[in-house]
Amino acid sequence: MTINRQWLLARRPQGDVRPDDFRLAEGAVPVPQDGDVLVRSLFFGFDASQRIWLTDDGGYMPPIMPGEAMRCMGIGQVVESRNPDYRPGDLVEGFMSWQDYCLVRADGPMPLRHLPQADYPISWNLGVFGVGGLTAYFGVADGLKVGPGDTVVVSAATGATGSLAGQIARARGAKKVIGIAGGPEKCRWIVEQAGYDAAIDYRNDDLGAKLKELAPEGVNAYFDNVGGDMLDELFLHMAPRGRILICGAMSSGYTDVKLQGPANYMRICTHQLTVQGILLFFYADQIPQGAAQLGQWVAEGRIHVEENRQHGFEKAPELLPTLFSGKAPGKLVLHIADPV
Amino acid sequence: MTINRQWLLARRPQGDVRPDDFRLAEGAVPVPQDGDVLVRSLFFGFDASQRIWLTDDGGYMPPIMPGEAMRCMGIGQVVESRNPDYRPGDLVEGFMSWQDYCLVRADGPMPLRHLPQADYPISWNLGVFGVGGLTAYFGVADGLKVGPGDTVVVSAATGATGSLAGQIARARGAKKVIGIAGGPEKCRWIVEQAGYDAAIDYRNDDLGAKLKELAPEGVNAYFDNVGGDMLDELFLHMAPRGRILICGAMSSGYTDVKLQGPANYMRICTHQLTVQGILLFFYADQIPQGAAQLGQWVAEGRIHVEENRQHGFEKAPELLPTLFSGKAPGKLVLHIADPV
Numbered sequence: 001m002t003i004n005r006q007w008l009l010a011r012r013p014q015g016d017v018r019p020d021d022f023r024l025a026e027g028a029v030p031v032p033q034d035g036d037v038l039v040r041s042l043f044f045g046f047d048a049s050q051r052i053w054l055t056d057d058g059g060y061m062p063p064i065m066p067g068e069a070m071r072c073m074g075i076g077q078v079v080e081s082r083n084p085d086y087r088p089g090d091l092v093e094g095f096m097s098w099q100d101y102c103l104v105r106a107d108g109p110m111p112l113r114h115l116p117q118a119d120y121p122i123s124w125n126l127g128v129f130g131v132g133g134l135t136a137y138f139g140v141a142d143g144l145k146v147g148p149g150d151t152v153v154v155s156a157a158t159g160a161t162g163s164l165a166g167q168i169a170r171a172r173g174a175k176k177v178i179g180i181a182g183g184p185e186k187c188r189w190i191v192e193q194a195g196y197d198a199a200i201d202y203r204n205d206d207l208g209a210k211l212k213e214l215a216p217e218g219v220n221a222y223f224d225n226v227g228g229d230m231l232d233e234l235f236l237h238m239a240p241r242g243r244i245l246i247c248g249a250m251s252s253g254y255t256d257v258k259l260q261g262p263a264n265y266m267r268i269c270t271h272q273l274t275v276q277g278i279l280l281f282f283y284a285d286q287i288p289q290g291a292a293q294l295g296q297w298v299a300e301g302r303i304h305v306e307e308n309r310q311h312g313f314e315k316a317p318e319l320l321p322t323l324f325s326g327k328a329p330g331k332l333v334l335h336i337a338d339p340v
Numbered sequence: 341m342t343i344n345r346q347w348l349l350a351r352r353p354q355g356d357v358r359p360d361d362f363r364l365a366e367g368a369v370p371v372p373q374d375g376d377v378l379v380r381s382l383f384f385g386f387d388a389s390q391r392i393w394l395t396d397d398g399g400y401m402p403p404i405m406p407g408e409a410m411r412c413m414g415i416g417q418v419v420e421s422r423n424p425d426y427r428p429g430d431l432v433e434g435f436m437s438w439q440d441y442c443l444v445r446a447d448g449p450m451p452l453r454h455l456p457q458a459d460y461p462i463s464w465n466l467g468v469f470g471v472g473g474l475t476a477y478f479g480v481a482d483g484l485k486v487g488p489g490d491t492v493v494v495s496a497a498t499g500a501t502g503s504l505a506g507q508i509a510r511a512r513g514a515k516k517v518i519g520i521a522g523g524p525e526k527c528r529w530i531v532e533q534a535g536y537d538a539a540i541d542y543r544n545d546d547l548g549a550k551l552k553e554l555a556p557e558g559v560n561a562y563f564d565n566v567g568g569d570m571l572d573e574l575f576l577h578m579a580p581r582g583r584i585l586i587c588g589a590m591s592s593g594y595t596d597v598k599l600q601g602p603a604n605y606m607r608i609c610t611h612q613l614t615v616q617g618i619l620l621f622f623y624a625d626q627i628p629q630g631a632a633q634l635g636q637w638v639a640e641g642r643i644h645v646e647e648n649r650q651h652g653f654e655k656a657p658e659l660l661p662t663l664f665s666g667k668a669p670g671k672l673v674l675h676i677a678d679p680v
Binding site: 052059060227232240241246247248249259260261262263264265266267268269270271272273274275276277278279282 | 392399400567572580581586587588589599600601602603604605606607608609610611612613614615616617618619622
C-alpha cells in the first residue's frame with residue numbers, strides 16, 4: 001500500500017505562523033468520487049495568502065480547520081480521474097494541499113489548470129505563470145492601468161509578486177519604476193536583476209525623503225504588498241488621481257484580517273485617488289491571455305524570472321514562515337517529486 | 341465710508357472648531373487690482389471641508405492662516421470688476437470669505453460661477469446646485485457608477501451631500517437606497533422626506549445586524565461621509581467588486597488630516613473593492629451638465645431639496661461647529677444681504 005504523507009494543521013496560529021502549528025500524519029491514498037481528480041504532488045508553492053486562510057475568517061476562502069491538510073497552490077500529475085476533462089498523466093496546477101496525494105475538484109473558483117507544453121521549468125507555473133505572476137499582471141494592467149509616463153512604486157519588490165509587478169509596469173511603458181525592500185542586498189537585486197530604475201531600502205533609508213527625491217511630481221501608481229506604515233507614507237506621496245493597488249499586507253504578517261488601517265486615507269478624497277483590490281478569481285476567464293502576454297515578455301528577455309527552489313516534503317512547515325522574514329528574492333517553491 | 345465687517349481666524353482650532361477661534365474685525369472695502377472681482381456677500385455656505393482648510397495642512401487647499409478672513413463658499417453680487425468676464429450687478433457663486441466685501445479672483449481651480457436665471461432661491465446654488473449637490477452627483481454617477489440593481493448605502497444621510505446622494509442613486513435606478521443617520525427623527529426624515537427605502541439609526545440600531553437584514557446580498561456602493569468605525573463596519577458588508585466613495589470623515593470632526601484608518605481595509609483585496617475619492621476640482625469642466633441633470637430631477641420632483649437657512653453676518657462662527665453636531669437636515673446657509 002502506498003503511504004500518503006500529510007501536513008495537517010495542528011492548531012490555528014496566533015501571531016506569526018510557526019512550524020509546530022502543523023503535524024505530520026500518514027494516511028491512505030484517497031479514492032476519487034464522481035467529479036474528483038486524484039493528483040500526485042510534484043511542487044508546492046508558498047504564498048502569503050496561506051496565512052490569511054489560516055485565520056478564523058479565512059479571508060476570501062473558507063478557513064483551514066485544525067485537522068485538515070494545509071492548503072496550497074501546487075503542481076501535480078493526475079493519477080486517477082472521475083472528471084472527463086482530466087486524464088491520468090496530465091500535469092496540472094491549482095488548489096492542492098500538503099499531501100503526497102490530493103483529491104482535487106475542478107469546479108472551484110479557479111479550476112485546475114492544465115500546464116502548457118513549454119520549454120521552461122514546470123515550477124514556473126507556480127511563479128511567473130501562476131498566482132503571483134498573474135496577480136502582478138492583472139494588478140498592473142487592469143487595476144493600476146499603468147502606462148507610459150507613469151511613476152510606479154512597488155513594495156516587497158523582491159517577492160514573488162512584487163519582483164514581477166515592476167517589470168510588468170516597465171514592459172507597459174512606465175516612465176520610472178521604484179522598488180522598496182529591506183536591506184542593501186535586496187535593493188541591489190531589484191536594480192541589477194529585476195531592472196527597476198531605483199530601489200529604496202526601507203530599513204536604512206528615510207522612505208519619505210527618498211520618495212520625494214525619486215518621485216518629485218508624485219507617484220502615479222503604487223502596488224502595495226506591505227500595508228502598515230509604508231502604505232501610510234505612500235499616501236502622502238501620491239500624485240492627484242493616483243492609483244493604489246492593495247495586493248497584500250506583509251507588514252502585518254496577516255496575523256489577523258483586521259489590520260492597521262491607513263491613517264492618511266483621506267488623501268483618497270483630497271487627491272481623488274483610486275484604491276483597488278486584486279483577486280485573481282475575478283480574472284479567471286482572462287488567465288490564458290495574461291499568461292500568454294507574460295510568456296511573450298519572458299521570451300523577449302523583458303522579464304527576469306527568479307525562483308527559490310527547495311527540496312523535500314518534510315520542509316513545508318519550516319518554509320512557510322520564511323515568506324514573512326528575510327528570504328531570497330523570487331518565488332519560493334518546494335519540490336516534492338518528479339512526474340512519471 | 342462703507343465698513344467691511346470680517347470674521348478673521350483668531351487661532352488655529354485644536355480639536356473641535358469653536359466660535360471663539362474667530363474674531364470680528366472691521367476694515368475698509370478692498371480695492372480690486374487687475375483681474376480681481378469685488379463681490380458683496382449675499383449668502384455664506386457651510387461645508388465640512390472648511391474644517392480641513394483650518395488644519396496645518398489645509399488638505400487640498402492652502403491652509404487658512406491666523407489673521408485671514410475665514411474662507412467659505414458663498415454667493416455674492418459683483419460691485420466692481422477688473423475682469424472682463426464679470427460686470428457690476430452680476431450674481432456669482434464661488435470661493436469667498438466671511439466678509440461683507442470679498443476680493444475674488446476668477447482663475448482658481450473653481451472659477452467664480454455666474455448664477456443661472458432660475459425660479460428657485462439663489463441660495464440653492466450653494467446646496468443642490470453647489471459643491472454639495474455636484475459632489476453628490478459626480479460621486480454617485482462617476483465615482484460609484486450607481487446603476488440599476490445596486491444596493492446603495494449613504495452615511496450622514498441628512499447632510500447637505502448625503503441627503504442628495506441617495507436621491508441621485510435612486511434617480512439613476514438603484515434597487516435599494518439605505519441611509520445612516522443619528523436618531524429617530526433624522527431617520528424618519530430620510531425615509532419620509534428624502535425618499536430613501538430604509539434608514540439605520542447608528543445611535544440606537546446595531547449597524548452590522550441592520551446592514552445584514554437590509555442588504556443580505558451585500559452593499560454594491562457605499563457613499564462615505566463619516567469614516568471611523570462606521571467605515572470599518574461597512575467594509576464587512578460590501579459585496580464582491582463593491583465600490584466605496586470617500587467623500588468625508590465627519591466622525592473625526594476633521595480635527596486633523598491624519599485620521600483613524602479603516603482597519604478592515606484588506607476587504608479591498610479579498611473582495612476586490614474599489615475605493616475612490618471625489619474632489620469637485622477634477623470635474624470643473626463638467627459642472628454645467630451635472631447642474632443641468634440635477635435641475636431636471638429637481639423640476640421633476642425626483643429630488644427633494646432641504647435648506648436650513650439662518651440669518652445675520654454675526655452668526656457665522658457659531659454656525660460652523662453645528663455642522664459636526666446634531667443639526668437640521670439639508671444645506672446650512674447664512675443669509676447676509678439681498679441683491680440690489
